[in-house]
Amino acid sequence: MTESPQRPRPRMPRSVRFLLRQPTVLLGLLLTVAMLAIAAIGPEIAPFDPLQINNRNRLQPPGEVHRLGTDEFGRDVLSRLLHGARVSALVGAAVLLTTTLVGTFFGLVGGYYRRLDGPIMRLMDALMTFPAIVLAVALIAVLGTTVANVVVALTIVFTPRTARVVRASVLGIRNMEYIEGARALGQRDAWILLRHVLPNAVSPLIVQSTFVMAYAILSEAALSFIGAGVPAPNPSWGNMLADSRMFMYQASWLTVYPGVAISLFVLGLILLGDGLRDVFDPRNLT
Amino acid sequence: MLTYAARQFLQLIPTVLLIAVLAFFILRVAPGDPTALLLPQDATAEDIARLRTTLGLDQPLVVQFVTWFGAMLRGDLGTSFYTRGPVVDVIGQRIVPTIWLASAAQFVAILIAIPLGVLAALKQNGWFDRGVTVVALGGVAIPNFWLGMLLVLLVSVELRWLPSQGFVDPLVDPIQGIRRLILPALTLGFAQAALITRMARSAMLDVIRLDYIRTARAKGLRPRVVVLRHALQNAMAPIVTVIGLSVASLLSGAIVTELVFNYPGLGQLIVEAVRRRDFPLIQGVLVILALTTVLVNYLVDLSYGLFDPRIRYD
Numbered sequence: 001m002t003e004s005p006q007r008p009r010p011r012m013p014r015s016v017r018f019l020l021r022q023p024t025v026l027l028g029l030l031l032t033v034a035m036l037a038i039a040a041i042g043p044e045i046a047p048f049d050p051l052q053i054n055n056r057n058r059l060q061p062p063g064e065v066h067r068l069g070t071d072e073f074g075r076d077v078l079s080r081l082l083h084g085a086r087v088s089a090l091v092g093a094a095v096l097l098t099t100t101l102v103g104t105f106f107g108l109v110g111g112y113y114r115r116l117d118g119p120i121m122r123l124m125d126a127l128m129t130f131p132a133i134v135l136a137v138a139l140i141a142v143l144g145t146t147v148a149n150v151v152v153a154l155t156i157v158f159t160p161r162t163a164r165v166v167r168a169s170v171l172g173i174r175n176m177e178y179i180e181g182a183r184a185l186g187q188r189d190a191w192i193l194l195r196h197v198l199p200n201a202v203s204p205l206i207v208q209s210t211f212v213m214a215y216a217i218l219s220e221a222a223l224s225f226i227g228a229g230v231p232a233p234n235p236s237w238g239n240m241l242a243d244s245r246m247f248m249y250q251a252s253w254l255t256v257y258p259g260v261a262i263s264l265f266v267l268g269l270i271l272l273g274d275g276l277r278d279v280f281d282p283r284n285l286t
Numbered sequence: 287m288l289t290y291a292a293r294q295f296l297q298l299i300p301t302v303l304l305i306a307v308l309a310f311f312i313l314r315v316a317p318g319d320p321t322a323l324l325l326p327q328d329a330t331a332e333d334i335a336r337l338r339t340t341l342g343l344d345q346p347l348v349v350q351f352v353t354w355f356g357a358m359l360r361g362d363l364g365t366s367f368y369t370r371g372p373v374v375d376v377i378g379q380r381i382v383p384t385i386w387l388a389s390a391a392q393f394v395a396i397l398i399a400i401p402l403g404v405l406a407a408l409k410q411n412g413w414f415d416r417g418v419t420v421v422a423l424g425g426v427a428i429p430n431f432w433l434g435m436l437l438v439l440l441v442s443v444e445l446r447w448l449p450s451q452g453f454v455d456p457l458v459d460p461i462q463g464i465r466r467l468i469l470p471a472l473t474l475g476f477a478q479a480a481l482i483t484r485m486a487r488s489a490m491l492d493v494i495r496l497d498y499i500r501t502a503r504a505k506g507l508r509p510r511v512v513v514l515r516h517a518l519q520n521a522m523a524p525i526v527t528v529i530g531l532s533v534a535s536l537l538s539g540a541i542v543t544e545l546v547f548n549y550p551g552l553g554q555l556i557v558e559a560v561r562r563r564d565f566p567l568i569q570g571v572l573v574i575l576a577l578t579t580v581l582v583n584y585l586v587d588l589s590y591g592l593f594d595p596r597i598r599y600d
């Protein structure tokens with residue numbers, strides 16, 4: 001009998017196995033995926049119209065029909081939470097995308113061209129001295145209270161941190177021989193930056209982006225709470241909490257559930273980001 | 287030391303200038319005419335033009351900026367569109383409660399965070415360490431205004447232990463003042479404590495693996511002396527840096543926390559200013575808060591010498 005040569009089974013990359021061994025990372029992944037799923041299908045499975053006012057049904061405690069109770073207009077809290085999930089996820093994802101793009105641009109340019117480094121980083125530092133929420137509120141005051149402007153304001157607020165992360169990676173490799181080699185071959189700067197420099201910044205950038213999304217969701221909630229976020233009557237977790245303030249003494253469910261939702265979503269992303277940072281840390285892979 | 291302090295201070299000038307430029311132009315480039323909100327609906331074009339002249343809005347932007355910045359250097363942040371009084375006076379009234387809140391929160395945070403972080407590092411990967419890590423992550427994930435609302439529900443409404451609204455100057459009435467400060471300070475301090483705990487833990491972990499700590503242990507020093515005198519003192523520089531860098535987020539949190547507790551500080555002020563499109567006031571608050579951040583970080587920078595005798599400023 002000739003033994004058929006056994007192919008080695010395809011193995012998961014070491015980093016993935018490391019990731020899955022960490023219970024906190026698994027929890028983070030689970031929470032994040034669950035929240036994203038709710039954001040995707042939530043509005044479809046919501047039992048009621050989140051804007052449907054029914055004054056005879058005001059401030060019903062959680063029960064058979066309204067699982068999480070109703071608010072001061074008789075609107076179904078569960079349905080509003082499910083719709084709010086989509087707002088939070090959309091704002092979070094949009095801010096993640098724009099911040100990563102803009103921050104990567106400034107980080108690459110600042111790190112690569114010595115001449116531009118000073119001015120760009122001064123500007124980023126100055127932006128970071130403004131308390132995030134205050135700067136965002138001021139920007140939204142000027143631009144107008146819409147969801148799109150919340151994204152614009154938060155992008156301006158979070159870009160400096162991402163730019164710093166990318167710049168730090170670029171500085172580390174700017175003078176390496178293979179970069180010099182690429183330059184000697186006459187490759188264009190844009191090509192060098194995207195093909196040779198950017199890949200080195202990808203891991204810290206992914207970690208940073210996870211945190212950006214977490215902070216964007218928190219900030220959107222805070223802005224909506226202040227009244228500078230998602231405009232009423234559209235439900236968002238932050239403006240649900242703001243509305244609940246008048247009724248929290250008689251209807252504590254209005255205060256409890258939106259906060260739980262925000263915390264779980266943000267916790268998931270933070271656990272995931274923390275875990276990814278450990279995965280990308282080469283000291284942990286030996 | 288003085289030369290070093292002076293030199294570092296001079297380096298702040300471009301930052302301050304940039305802050306002023308940003309605070310000024312961010313609010314001016316966008317559409318929307320503040321005079322529309324200041325005048326009655328039926329105001330004539332003449333009225334609007336007259337008001338624009340009074341407020342200096344008819345000047346070119348650059349001229350407006352130079353006028354505003356020059357006045358700022360003399361301590362004049364302009365005139366509020368709404369109250370028609372000096373912005374400096376309005377901010378001066380409201381900044382005191384915010385300073386109380388931010389300092390109390392920072393105090394609570396440091397008091398909780400450093401011992402927790404140090405103990406967690408000493409028991410790395412033990413159940414205590416894991417517990418601290420989970421609580422610290424919660425501190426980042428839980429929105430502080432929601433935590434504040436829960437505290438009001440529990441401590442003020444259910445238990446009736448503490449008042450949940452308003453501000454009394456603790457220098458005027460210490461007992462009432464402190465009672466009203468406790469809940470807002472705990473609310474704001476929790477997130478801050480989470481941040482500092484994480485930093486304290488990792489800074490301690492970096493230090494206690496070093497040889498001189500092993501030497502100190504080997505020569506038979508008592509563990510407490512090793513931890514406090516040898517390890518913690520050297521871990522303080524990164525911890526203090528994080529405390530300094532977190533001032534901006536502390537102030538951000540203070541703004542939102544104030545709304546939960548009807549606390550008459552800068553947070554309520556800026557929300558009112560935004561609603562009235564009171565540009566000079568918004569600019570004033572932005573500038574003051576940014577300068578506070580810059581100043582605190584400058585002081586942090588100078589404080590390194592206190593913790594690390596290797597740092598000499600000559």
